[in-house]
Each structure stands twice: as structure tokens, then as C-alpha cells.
């Protein structure tokens with residue numbers, strides 16, 4: 341186990357923001373994960389599990405404990421079952437699956453981060469969620485210090501939610517995720533942006549074409565990581581789409597001078613696009629507050645315009661949340677994970 345001290349975390353996040361980790365270790369196998377956990381326990385210091393840092397905002401003063409970066413690699417295919425180590429790059433896995441002709445995750449192309457990060461918030465985009473293909477998640481259970489394979493049904497998947505980021509947050513370290521993909525599959529083209537992209541096409545697009553289209557759409561929205569793309573210094577969408585009761589939606593729609601968009605959620609509830617709420621509360625793309633801002637191509641992405649501090653991002657977040665709440669009575673919920681001393 342190669343421990344490092346006072347490691348600046350900004351470089352390990354897509355925001356490019358954050359102070360140092362008191363201790364930092366990269367684990368490339370399960371034994372060294374156990375060793376790292378025991379190290380933190382012996383010293384009585386907090387532990388944080390890091391993947392690709394793409395859904396993370398790190399405090400300016402950093403983290404006083406041990407940051408354990410999960411860097412296990414390996415993709416093992418047994419027919420339609422793909423066993424993928426948690427440290428693998430998610431988008432690399434999507435490309436590999438699509439290249440081999442397997443469907444189920446083609447619309448999740450271009451999402452940054454690691455495979456181990458995907459079950460945590462049940463990553464989703466353009467009509468697919470990872471919960472649609474995950475069969476089990478291998479974890480180190482920090483309560484029992486044993487490895488276990490959790491079947492998908494035990495993971496409590498819902499919109500941007502699982503046991504890993506809610507009821508059992510902090511209990512598990514994901515070391516591998518098993519996905520069942522479909523061979524000879526047709527791409528899922530249910531999302532409006534994708535439907536528009538292939539409108540008028542007579543034959544069915546291939547999985548590769550669908551994945552390429554998703555990447556193009558993401559690029560146009562500044563949601564595809566790329567060198568020299570300031571709109572990508574973000575953690576993706578900063579706010580979740582709020583789920584409200586049908587009655588609350590009806591009240592809102594009755595008071596609004598323009599139609600309020602919504603998508604079906606669970607029975608009796610609808611999901612309102614957070615981007616609509618933010619824009620109609622008066623925040624447009626490109627809005628800036630010091631070095632923090634809103635992406636010029638995507639209203640939901642708060643960005644580091646260059647040299648932003650975490651405090652500046654939080655100030656911008658607070659202004660947006662308060663204004664949306666005052667205007668619509670809906671409190672927006674933050675999507676990225678906060679890592680700080682408290």
C-alpha cells in the first residue's frame with residue numbers, strides 16, 4: 341500500500357476544485373482496499389472512497405482523513421455477462437460493449453467516472469439507467485469486513501438513488517459490477533433528443549450509431565469531457581429533477597404563465613425538469629458569479645470558470661436554490677457528493 345500525504349484533490353475531480361487529502365492511497369486489488377480501511381480505522385480518521393471524481397465537489401480546505409481511490413481494473417466477459425472491475429473507466433466499458441455488439445448501455449456513452457461509481461447514483465441518461473443491466477454488485481461490507489455479492493434487487497435502485505447513496509451510505513466499497521447486456525439488441529431511442537436525431541431514418545440505427553449520437557448531443561450541451569472545454573469543468577448536472585405530487589404540479593401549472601413541462605414518475609407523482617425551474621427563476625446559460633457559473637450550453641451544469649473555489653460554487657448553488665424555492669415552492673436537491681471536513 342503506497343500511502344501519500346497532503347495530496348491535492350482538485351486534479352482528481354472533473355470540477356478541478358478542492359484542497360488536499362491528509363492521506364491518499366490508490367488500491368488496485370481487494371487486499372489493499374482492506375489494508376487501507378484498517379489503516380483509517382487504526383488512526384480513527386474518516387475514510388472517503390473516490391472513483392473518477394466526476395460527481396464530487398471537494399471543500400477548499402480538503403479532507404482530514406484517508407481518500408481511497410478505487411483503481412481495480414479488468415473486464416471479464418462470459419457470454420452476455422460482463423464482470424467489470426470498479427476502477428475501469430465507464431465510457432471505455434460502454435465503447436467495448438458497443439463494439440462487441442452488446443446493447444443496454446449505449447445511451448450511457450460519454451458519461452465520465454468509473455464503473456464502481458455507476459451503481460452509487462444509478463447513473464442514467466437518454467432513456468437508460470445502469471439498474472436496467474446490473475445483475476449484482478460486489479462489495480466490501482465495512483460493517484462485517486467481508487466481501488459480498490449484492491443482487492440488483494438488494495441495491496434499492498431508483499432515480500439517481502441506491503442504498504449506496506442513501507440508507508446504507510458509507511457501508512460498502514464497490515469492487516466489481518456485473519452487467520447482463522443483450523446481444524443483437526436494437527438501441528433504445530426513446531429520448532426526444534435521440535428521436536429527433538434519427539427522425540426520418542428508415543432503417544434501425546446500430547448501437548454504435550446510437551452511442552455516437554449520444555456523444556454528439558452531449559458534446560453540443562458541453563456534457564462530454566474534452567480538453568479545453570470550460571463548460572465541462574463541472575460535475576455534470578448539479579441538481580436532480582424534482583419529483584412532486586400530481587397535486588403540487590397542478591397548482592404550479594395553474595399559476596404559471598407558460599406550460600410547465602413534466603415527465604411521468606411513480607404513480608401519483610411527476611418529475612419536473614430542474615433546468616426549466618432554474619431558467620424560469622431567472623438564471624440563464626452563461627450566468628456567472630465570480631469564477632463560478634452556469635455552463636453556456638447546459639443550465640443544470642454549474643461550472644468552474646477558471647480558478648473557482650468550492651465556496652464560490654456553493655454560493656452560486658445557494659442563490660439558485662433560494663430563488664427557485666421562493667418562485668416555485670420547490671427545493672432543488674444537489675446531485676454531486678460533497679467532501680469536506682465536517
Ligand SMILES: Cc1cc2nc3c(=O)[nH]c(=O)nc-3n(C[C@H](O)[C@H](O)[C@H](O)COP(=O)(O)OP(=O)(O)OC[C@H]3O[C@@H](n4cnc5c(N)ncnc54)[C@H](O)[C@@H]3O)c2cc1C
Pocket residue numbers: 354388389390391392393394395396410426451452453454455456457458460461462463464465504512513514515562563564565572574575576577677
Ligand atoms: C460532464 C459530466 C456529465 C455527466 N453526465 C451524467 C449523466 O448523464 N448521468 C449521470 O447519472 N451522471 C452524470 N454525471 C455524473 C458522474 O459522471 C456519475 O455520477 C459517475 O457515475 C460518478 O462516478 P465516479 O467514479 O466519478 O464517482 P466519484 O465522483 O468519484 O464519487 C461519487 C460518489 O460515489 C462514491 N463511489 C465512487 N466509487 C465508489 C466505489 N467503488 N465504491 C463505493 N462508492 C464509490 C463516492 O464515495 C461518492 O460518494 C456527469 C458528470 C460530468 C462531469
